[in-house]
Structures are given as C-alpha cells and as structure tokens.
Amino acid sequence: MALLESGVREEALKAIVRAQTVVIASHIDPDGDALGSSLALALLLQKLGKDIVVYNRDAVPYNYRFMPGTELVTDVLPASCDLLCLLDCSEFARAGDDLMSWRGYQQSLCIDHHLTASVNADINLIYSEACATGELIYELAVILEPGFGLDVAVNIYTAILTDTGSFRYSNSTPSSFAIAGDLVSRGVEPWEITQQVYESQPLERIKLIGLVLKTLRLSDSKLAAAVWVTEEMFAETGTDSEYTDGLVNYPRSIAGVEVAFMAREVGPDEYKFSFRSRGRVNVAALVVDFGGGGHHNAAGCLLKGSLAKLIEQFFALVDEQCKDIRPDD
Structure with a gap:
C-alpha cells in the first residue's frame, strides 16, 4: 500500500x-x-x-x-x-x-x-x-x-x-x-x-451481444480476434454505447487468442477501439502511435477510416508482436 x-x-x-x-x-x-x-x-x-x-x-x-x-x-x-x-x-x-x-x-x-x-x-x-x-x-x-x-x-x-x-x-x-x-x-x-x-443485464443487451458475436473474426495466426458494433445494431436492439461495456472480453476468452479488440462506430467511418490482452502483448504500446493509451492489458484509441482496413492493420500489428508465440503455446 x-x-x-x-x-x-x-x-x-x-x-x-x-x-x-x-x-x-x-x-x-x-x-x-x-x-x-x-x-x-x-x-x-x-x-x-x-x-x-x-x-x-x-x-x-x-x-x-x-x-x-x-x-x-x-x-x-x-x-x-x-x-x-x-x-x-x-x-x-x-x-x-x-x-x-x-x-x-x-x-x-x-x-x-x-x-x-x-x-x-x-x-x-x-x-x-x-x-x-x-x-x-x-x-x-x-x-x-x-x-x-x-x-x-x-x-x-x-x-x-x-x-x-x-x-x-x-x-x-x-x-x-x-x-x-x-x-x-x-x-x-x-x-x-x-x-x-x-448479473443484472437488460434483455436489450443480450440481443446486442448476439449481433456483435456474429461479427467475430480471427487473424490468420488465430492469435488476434475482433468484433464490432454499429449504429445499426444499436437501433435494432434499442441500445447505445453504455451496453457495450465488457463485450471485448468475449473474443479474448477464445482459447489461443492473445489480443482481442472491439470497434464501436461513433460516426461516419469513425471507430472507438478497445483492446484487451492476455498478458504477453502490451496493448498500450500497440495503440500509442494512434493517439491511444491505457494499460499493458487494456487500452483504446479513436480512429477514422475503413473498418475492414483498420482491422487488418491491427491484425498485422498483433501478429508481428506475437511472431514468436505459437497458437498452441
């Protein structure tokens, strides 16, 4: 103390x-x-x-x-x-x-x-x-x-x-x-x-989780995983950003995944990224060049651009950080 x-x-x-x-x-x-x-x-x-x-x-x-x-x-x-x-x-x-x-x-x-x-x-x-x-x-x-x-x-x-x-x-x-x-x-x-x-989740959040999990993608190495949430999903489920807390932990819980991230749409081609690590990758260092910050195991940043390209960019960065880690380690 x-x-x-x-x-x-x-x-x-x-x-x-x-x-x-x-x-x-x-x-x-x-x-x-x-x-x-x-x-x-x-x-x-x-x-x-x-x-x-x-x-x-x-x-x-x-x-x-x-x-x-x-x-x-x-x-x-x-x-x-x-x-x-x-x-x-x-x-x-x-x-x-x-x-x-x-x-x-x-x-x-x-x-x-x-x-x-x-x-x-x-x-x-x-x-x-x-x-x-x-x-x-x-x-x-x-x-x-x-x-x-x-x-x-x-x-x-x-x-x-x-x-x-x-x-x-x-x-x-x-x-x-x-x-x-x-x-x-x-x-x-x-x-x-x-x-x-x-343990007191509204039904609307459970519906949102269902839509978000359908977006799940893994990198070629299977060491990184991503999900995303859009304004359209919020409208369909009657939710907003306050219902997204903790959703990034679903892809992180996949066996073998070292880094997971969630992209939340906040404007036209603008996304808030939330990153979580199992411990072997410093995600705060991963996002610092993008104006982000946080901790070794939890960090975030705000970016504009094509969501597909941003996801591929982060997959490549994670795979580079994990190049000495085998999926079955």
Missing part, C-alpha cells in the same frame, strides 16, 4: 483542503473506476463541507446507477471553481470538448494510474502501480476521513472490482485485496455489488 509519494500527496491534500468549490471530472464513456473514484471523492469532500460538482459528458451506465451519489453527476460545468480534479485520465481531451475548452478553475489536480498518461494538470498523482484510480482515492480517503462510511466504501470497491476484472487480472495485487478486505469490514457486500455490475 502507500503508493503515493509523500511530497506530491501532501501537495494534493493541501489543494483539496484549501479549495471550497471542487469540480470532479473523468473520461467520457465512464466505467466503474471512473465513476467509483469520482463519486467516492465527491462524497468525501461533501462531508468536509465542500461544494461539489461531479462532471461527465456521458450519462451513468445502467449497471452503475446503484452507486451512492450518482445523482450528483451532471453534464453541465459551473461558471468557476477553486479546484478541478481530473480522475482516471490525465488528458483533458479524454473528458470531452467542453471540459477541454473550459478555463473556470483556479488549479487542477490529476489522479490516474494509466501508463501512457500525458501530464497536463498543475498537480499530478499518476501511479501505474495502482490497480485502479480507486486505490489512489482510498489512500487519500484514509487520510482525509479515516472513518469514512459505507457510501464511500461501496464506490471505491466498485472501482477496484471492475478495473481488476473481479480480481482476475494481473493488476490484482496484495494491496488490491488488502483494500478490498478493509472495505468489506466497513460493510461492503461483495455479492450485492457483483450482482448489480455483472
């Missing part, structure tokens, strides 16, 4: 304590870590008497609406604030155009754990050793309010649970389990959160 360097941590804590009005923002298409971290910090700061705005360009996905404090999330920025906290991303652009062009804050603080993060804020707590941004929020929470309650604990647990793939991914560490144990001791019910996040 104690990932945060004391000097930077103290600088961040001073900025938080000094500020009266705080905007907490995270990346578009928020996941469990972005929301869990944001809401945990928001509830902590509210208890300290701060005026809080939790900003996200996009709505809270259906499977995270159980989290305490979701009513605080808004897509409207205030005129001004003392401190902007950017969580789970360090590039302002990842929070959307409105936040990127907004200059209503006096000081900015970034809290993140992504390897390819570009430092843009005045104060930066960026530690790739953390399993989730939620782990860093936990470290701050035990200093700001050691006796924090169940509402904060649920949000931090959700952040860590989702970013570690239910403690299955390689970023699960002794620290991850120690923090989870402390959160359970504060009243968190693991099954209740697991049920809300993973």
Whole structure:
C-alpha cells in the first residue's frame, strides 16, 4: 500500500483542503473506476463541507446507477471553481470538448494510474502501480476521513472490482485485496455489488451481444480476434454505447487468442477501439502511435477510416508482436 509519494500527496491534500468549490471530472464513456473514484471523492469532500460538482459528458451506465451519489453527476460545468480534479485520465481531451475548452478553475489536480498518461494538470498523482484510480482515492480517503462510511466504501470497491476484472487480472495485487478486505469490514457486500455490475443485464443487451458475436473474426495466426458494433445494431436492439461495456472480453476468452479488440462506430467511418490482452502483448504500446493509451492489458484509441482496413492493420500489428508465440503455446 502507500503508493503515493509523500511530497506530491501532501501537495494534493493541501489543494483539496484549501479549495471550497471542487469540480470532479473523468473520461467520457465512464466505467466503474471512473465513476467509483469520482463519486467516492465527491462524497468525501461533501462531508468536509465542500461544494461539489461531479462532471461527465456521458450519462451513468445502467449497471452503475446503484452507486451512492450518482445523482450528483451532471453534464453541465459551473461558471468557476477553486479546484478541478481530473480522475482516471490525465488528458483533458479524454473528458470531452467542453471540459477541454473550459478555463473556470483556479488549479487542477490529476489522479490516474494509466501508463501512457500525458501530464497536463498543475498537480499530478499518476501511479501505474495502482490497480485502479480507486486505490489512489482510498489512500487519500484514509487520510482525509479515516472513518469514512459505507457510501464511500461501496464506490471505491466498485472501482477496484471492475478495473481488476473481479480480481482476475494481473493488476490484482496484495494491496488490491488488502483494500478490498478493509472495505468489506466497513460493510461492503461483495455479492450485492457483483450482482448489480455483472448479473443484472437488460434483455436489450443480450440481443446486442448476439449481433456483435456474429461479427467475430480471427487473424490468420488465430492469435488476434475482433468484433464490432454499429449504429445499426444499436437501433435494432434499442441500445447505445453504455451496453457495450465488457463485450471485448468475449473474443479474448477464445482459447489461443492473445489480443482481442472491439470497434464501436461513433460516426461516419469513425471507430472507438478497445483492446484487451492476455498478458504477453502490451496493448498500450500497440495503440500509442494512434493517439491511444491505457494499460499493458487494456487500452483504446479513436480512429477514422475503413473498418475492414483498420482491422487488418491491427491484425498485422498483433501478429508481428506475437511472431514468436505459437497458437498452441
């Protein structure tokens, strides 16, 4: 535990304590870590008497609406604030155009754990050793309010649970389990959160999964697999992008596949790619030249062009990375 360097941590804590009005923002298409971290910090700061705005360009996905404090999330920025906290991303652009062009804050603080993060804020707590941004929020929470309650604990647990793939991914560490144990001791019910996040899928999502799996393609080496989702699929099933969380894990689960990716149509010939690795290929390095970023095992990027050509391009890149790996290894 104690990932945060004391000097930077103290600088961040001073900025938080000094500020009266705080905007907490995270990346578009928020996941469990972005929301869990944001809401945990928001509830902590509210208890300290701060005026809080939790900003996200996009709505809270259906499977995270159980989290305490979701009513605080808004897509409207205030005129001004003392401190902007950017969580789970360090590039302002990842929070959307409105936040990127907004200059209503006096000081900015970034809290993140992504390897390819570009430092843009005045104060930066960026530690790739953390399993989730939620782990860093936990470290701050035990200093700001050691006796924090169940509402904060649920949000931090959700952040860590989702970013570690239910403690299955390689970023699960002794620290991850120690923090989870402390959160359970504060009243968190693991099954209740697991049920809300993973076991309460709308019928519409199941129909979408059926259409997406029909697009499945494997590279010639069988080491890479791809699926895609289009606006037409969303219209047919009555869904949207919030129903796509985790779909990339279906092709990754195929025996022998080292890297899987999903392309989601976001505009004419424009696609958001989500990559997942089993561990032998660093997908963050794979996408960095395309303006993307993420972790060793999970990364993404936004690209324009022919979908067929983009898929073939990534298949070739993965096969090059995997040239010394045999499908039956």
